[in-house]
Amino acid sequence: VKTTFLSIVLFICAFSLSAQNLVQNLSNTTVNFKIKNLGLNVDGHFSDIKIESNFNKNALANSYLNAIIKVNSIDTGNKTRNKSLSEKDYFDSSTYPEIRLKSTAIKKKTESTYLLTAQLTIKKTTKTVTIPLQLSENDTAVTFTSYFELDRRDYKVGKKSWVMSDTVKINVVYSADHQ
Numbered sequence: 713v714k715t716t717f718l719s720i721v722l723f724i725c726a727f728s729l730s731a732q733n734l735v736q737n738l739s740n741t742t743v744n745f746k747i748k749n750l751g752l753n754v755d756g757h758f759s760d761i762k763i764e765s766n767f768n769k770n771a772l773a774n775s776y777l778n779a780i781i782k783v784n785s786i787d788t789g790n791k792t793r794n795k796s797l798s799e800k801d802y803f804d805s806s807t808y809p810e811i812r813l814k815s816t817a818i819k820k821k822t823e824s825t826y827l828l829t830a831q832l833t834i835k836k837t838t839k840t841v842t843i844p845l846q847l848s849e850n851d852t853a854v855t856f857t858s859y860f861e862l863d864r865r866d867y868k869v870g871k872k873s874w875v876m877s878d879t880v881k882i883n884v885v886y887s888a889d890h891q
Contacts, residue, residue: 740887
């Protein structure tokens, strides 16, 4: 009886631990940005986003969110602007084809809000960033939503400009299904 009970407990524990692996829902994951240029908002997004994650709010030390964004997937609705942003003065996508985010810690603030600390690499610059995460989940899926700002010049994306803001507003929605 003890062996059977122990086997059931171990099976349940193993299932609940592995259930935290998440599989990205590509169609519901977005990375959008907004920057002021000539006094107007320029909106854009990246379409090639790969996120690997494991999230368990009861085991945050083992949780992570890592992302790779292909720079050439940038779309501002203007082909000339997209090409310019891929060139050396901005993202230099031929030398640095990816933006990378490597999670180092996730901390709980409230039941549905967390702080992700990560290493963000754009071009050859890596900086530690803290990104707020809003969690919503159900039995089959998890969605993290985040709004934050970056200074593009911290990553040497463009030069000082009188017409373009240094601040980029970023909105990320990461949707994933429990594995």
